[in-house]
Amino acid sequence: MRTVDLQIEDIVFGGKGVGREHGKAVFVPFTVDGEFISAKITRDKKKLAEAEVVDVRKPSSHRIEPRCPYFGRCGGCAYQHIDYSHQLEIKTSQVRDVLQRIGQIKDIPLRSIVPSPSPYAYRNRITVHAEDGVIGYFRRDSHRLIDVECCPIAMDEVNRELKDLRARKVPDGHYTLRARSGPRIFSQTNDAVATALRDLVIALVPPNQQLLVDAYCGAGFFAKALIDKFERIVGIDWDRFAIAAANENVTAKETYVAGDVEAGLRSALHECDKDRTVLLLDPPATGLGLRVREAIGDTAPATLIYISCNPSTLARDLGDFRHGFEIRSITPLDMFPQTAEIEVVAELRRLD
Ligand SMILES: C[S@@+](CC[C@H](N)C(=O)[O-])C[C@H]1O[C@@H](n2cnc3c(N)ncnc32)[C@H](O)[C@@H]1O
Structure with a gap:
């Protein structure tokens, strides 16, 4: 060529x-x-x-010089060759561009990106793969493995787990290595940025609200930090292990339901004081399904807070809400330094 x-x-x-x-x-x-x-x-x-x-x-x-010997071959990181402050500038302009291009959103109320206090050694878990004695990550654009001794974006505790795993003769398969033990359910990956994310969500929720619907609630990472602002909380997630974890030490205000958000959201939002209802959305990278978007359009809760790990699907979904809601703020967070991933929080208010 x-x-x-x-x-x-x-x-x-x-x-x-x-x-x-x-x-x-x-x-x-x-x-x-x-x-x-x-x-x-x-x-x-x-x-x-x-x-x-x-x-x-x-x-x-x-x-700059990348820190990792596997950079360029490994499918994980994209930006180790760029200094950290410029990574943040790049991610900020990508969020603006995607919202404009895919969501057709003008005048984006974009706030400063929240950086990661540690641009390396931040991941509290990694998943590696073992095949024919090779333990590591998939190569970029391929299903072949690279043998990985140490991952510089993982916390030291995780790299110690990796070292232990490599010292044993393990069967082929996938291994999730964690900085600390816990139930096998979704958890945020970068502890410091997750705390900043939760604090941001708390700050965006108005006081004295009636109902919080936490859609895709997992084990209640956000809902449990918001209890004081609500009379009632309903969390929905289809992972029954996450719902079981959320149901440990619940207060009388909280109800967590194991089920599909697509099927359950409309009835969760039904018959409440719409002016004092907050809908929190933290979907997977695929974003919101059509039924979820329709339920939001029809029931029109006063406040929407949408936490996204994929600016493209966020842009599509916000584009759908353009006529019924005002976008009050967009905040990118750098949950995954060195990689191309971006976390974004969008705050919306219903237009009356
Ligand atoms: C990005 S995680 C967020 C979890 C939680 N908010 C947290 O911060 O720990 C997405 C969650 O959505 C759940 N999920 C994905 N699709 C779903 C669906 N259609 N209905 C219900 N839950 C779903 C997954 O089980 C996962 O817990």
Whole structure:
């Protein structure tokens, strides 16, 4: 395949740099906006191309030496070659761009991104895979494994677990290694940013509310911190182990239901004082299903707080709510430094 010279214009959501060859977008991973590179085209389509860097001819001042020996081969990190403050700038502009482009949202009330106090050694759990004596992560764009001795974005306790696992002869399979033991249910990955996220949600919820519906509540990470602001709390999650954990030490105000949010949200929002109802949404990366979006449109709770781990599906869903709700604030949080992932909190109020 041929080699092209490009100037990288932008780093798009997902982590790739984009340059143009005769107007056609060429996506190149492990680049930095502003720099001049030579890249080998690996996939050439009518409207876009994919390429790999062969030479950084004029590097960006934000380019730094990656810390991890597996960086570039491992499928986990995308930004170790970019200094941390520029990673934060890139993620902020990606959130703005995706909301404008996919959600057709103008005048985005974007707040400053919440950084991670530790840009490395922050993950409190990792999942590694074992196959034929190799223990590690999948290679980028492949299902082949790289043997990984240490993961610099994981906490020291997690890397000790990895060392122990590698010292044993384990059967092929997937292994989730954790900094501390606990039930096998969803938990936030970066403790310090999770605390900042919970504090932000508490600050966004108005006082003296009647009902909180915590959709996709897990073990009640948010609901339990919000008890004082509500007369009643209903949490819904289809993971019955998470619901069992939420039901340990419940107060009379709280009800946690094991079930599908798609099926249960409408009735949870039914017959309440809509003006004093808050709906908290923390869905998986796929975002909200159509039935959930319709139930929100029809029941119109006064306050919506949407916590998203995928700006693209957030943008789609917010685009749907445009006519019934005002977006009061959008706050990105860097839950996953060095990777392309972005967490975002959107605060919406019903339009009357
Ligand atoms: C991003 S996690 C959030 C969990 C929780 N809010 C927390 O912070 O710990 C998403 C949760 O949604 C749940 N979930 C995914 N799809 C669901 C559905 N259709 N109905 C109910 N729960 C669902 C998963 O079990 C998971 O606990």
